[in-house]
Amino acid sequence: MSFENLGLNDCVLDAIRPIGYEKPTPIQEQSIPVVIEGKDLLGCAQTGTGKTAAFALPIVHTLSSRPPVYKGSKKPVRALIVSPTRELTSQINDNLRKYCAQSGLRTTVIYGGISQNRQVGALRRGVDILVATPGRLLDLCNQGLIILSSIEFLVLDEADTMLDMGFLPDIRKIIKLCPEKRQTLFFSATMPDDIVKLSSSILTNPVRVQIDVVNSAAETVDQKIYSVRQADKKDLLIHVLRDDSIYNALVFTRTKYGADKVERHLRNNKIKAEAIHGNKSQAKREKALDRFKKGNVHVLVATDIASRGIDVDVLSLVVNYELPNLAESYVHRIGRTGRAGNEGLAISFCNEGSERNYLAGIQKLIGREIEVVKDHPFALELGRVGMKPKPSTGKGNKKRKSKDRGGRKFYRTKPRGNNPGDDRRSKDDRRTRNDKRSIDDFKTWDKRQFRDDKSSEERKGRKFSSSGSAKKGYKTTEFGNFKKKSRGNSFGLNQHSDEGRRPQIGRRSSKKSKFKGKEQGKPAQKRSSFKKKRR
Secondary structure (H helix, E strand, O other), X not given: OOHHHHOOOHHHHHHHOOOOOOXXXXXXXXXXXXXXXXXXXXXXXXXXXXXXXHHXXXXXXXXXXXXXXXOOOOOOOOEEEEOOOHHHHHHHHHHHHXXXXXXXXXXXXXXXXXXXXXXXXXXXXXXXXXXXXXXXXXXXXXXXXXOOOOOOEEEEOXXXXXXXXXXXXXXXXXXXXXXOOOEEEEEEOOOOHHHHHHHHHXXXXXXXXXXXXXXXXXXOEEEEEEEOOHHHHHHHHHHHHOOOOOOOEEEEOXXXXXXXXXXXXXXXXXXXXXXXXXXXXXXXHHHHHHHHHHOOOOEEEEOHHXXXXXXXXXXXXXXXXXOOOOXXXXXXXXXOOOOXXXXXXXXXXXXXOXXXXXXXXXXXXXXXXXXXXXXXXXXOOOOOOOOOOOOOOOOOOOOOOOOXXXXXXXXXXXXXXXXXXXOOOOOOOOOOOHHHOOHHHHHOOOHHHXXXXXXXXXXXXXXXXXXXXXXXXXXXXXXXXXXXXOXXXXXXXXXXXXXXXXXXXXXXXXXXXXXXXXXXXXXXXXXXXXXHXXX
């Protein structure tokens, strides 16, 4: 079957002939007639099978064949395509420009990481088809620069990735801004349960198009596993890339820091490499990807966020330097090679730790066990992993919080009772030796016997003085007739009596008193806090 038999108009056919499109792929053959009929679509196919053309060609055909449904003062946005990453949006926009070359439709792309001035300028000139990432799209909608009430087509591409990246709330906001009367197309390389639930809530009587087995890898990709210790992965990567049959390679890591670390190691071994990840600016990411496509860089190190937008015509090798913790990400990674019917090779490094469990989940998803290569200098006896990942026990390396929250400690003990064999005494039996006295003894108790024999008058007029020579650091004071503190004075001194000043007894302090003023009969003045801070 050819594209002429799918019902596409001459504008589309004239645009795809110079590109080299002759026969449609299975996903294109089944999807294009459904979209032309105006039905909602749920498509599932592996990466590299032509999903972009499966929804882009019928959209260009429909928009070029009929006038806008929603008319306004300026050219309305008629089709919206939402994708998760910047690289994928740029790739879709580049393909749309080729498809719209003979139709006169305008397309543009908006994403974050760069200034919005150029994007706003393109929107003000008028756009028919808009390709966007969720974050920047909602930002411009909140500014009133984009109005989605005129949308005729809504396309969600790589929906599983958007859910993994936490874009589900943004997707729901975008859907609310679109009109209810629209045609919705839903495409994904994998079809987990969350995707099925989301599609059922936004699609109306959709036609499901599924190519091959769900969540399966492309048959054109040869997959292999290299068992290796974590410390030997860098040396094994150099060993693999020394092969003369490998023209270019794409290396995937799990973290941004790991991508930079692998890039430095490759450069130190005289291998031209570049790294792209979320911390890189958009200009640097596009420059590195362009150099890789032109052949100026032989190895491109990337994270999962970039695995959905890298489209290279001929890619010799994909290396999973670190196995992904999500099995669906493995399918997207190896889908960068073996595209458009070409053959590809994908190898994965599996260490002795948690990656064994990741490998079991991947093999369960794709439905088969991957060949393990043992003929290499850093081989590790891996054993059979199988397709049943071990459930998480929740006892990982989590730091347990201390139960000690301060305060009085309380230790729970068993309640005391009169059980036989219990040597502990009950509450009534616990008595000290003082409790053995009778009640009459307590009545005749005279607390004055514990006082000294001096009379109150002698105690009232006692003097404090040091015997012999005064010790260094001490002083002698002679002051009598101490009076009780007055409640009305906050300083505890009697303001109208010469006897109100208490003597200073003991060692002198090295610090100055915060009260100044030595005249008798006058209240002391407190030093200001400002002077205290300056001291």
